Amino acid sequence: MIVMQKANRPSTYSTLDESLLNGIPPFSMLDPKQIRAILDLASSRRHAAGASVFEEGHDADRFYLLLDGYIRVVRITADGEQVIVLHIPSGQLFGIAKALGHDTYPATAIAATDSITLSWPTRLWDSFVAQYDGFATQSYQTVGARIGEMNTRIVEMATQQVEQRIACALLRLINQTGRKVDGGIEIDFPISRQDISEMTGTTLHTVSRMMSAWEKQGFVESGRKRITVRDPHQIVILSGAKV
């Protein structure tokens, strides 16, 4: 979480630095030799903002670790509407359909910013789980948290009003992908009103109105594809959370 890498992007892909996986949960209990072995099996790719890493329904031939950037997980509803399921910050695994018993990807993954991923063939998942101690528990821990998040999101959709839903969405964003700036927390990647409406099941207009209202009250500050939460506490109150 403190890692602010910018300096050394791997310009050559021959060998990957072992420090890349240091402190990343699924690998944090492994010794350097094991990490070396895992890295040698990985392939690194760069994804431009907006490009898809994999698509819903396709064969889940690889699973991924996000090294840098942000990934948006998106699903299309029956009537063709995009729904943003969740955002993934760097350092997390994704596309692990195998772990959930699927052989195709259940959703589409799109790079929200320029991103760098490592990926492995899906068939290696079982051997990772088998031979690396703690790999399974630590990955399922993050997966479990994610599923929990999706579930509470569904409950929110059904029960809460839009104002509270948008507030909740903002809170999640600043929790997972927030960056501290002076006098607030800024969402660390470009996010439009449309995006937020797709996360909360409303329209961009309603989001726009809410944001304008909150901005007048000094809770948030926003520009084109940028949102800064100036007063997180107020947003918590608006979200109707049980403290």
Place this chain on the structure above:
DNA sequence: ACATTAATTATGT
């Protein structure tokens, strides 16, 4: 309490 439509303005490349 919210969506939809439409018109207008701002912003980034």
Place this chain on the structure above:
DNA sequence: ACATAATTAATGT
């Protein structure tokens, strides 16, 4: 200059 994003008001369910 052009496309994309944001705002705002009016109207509809």
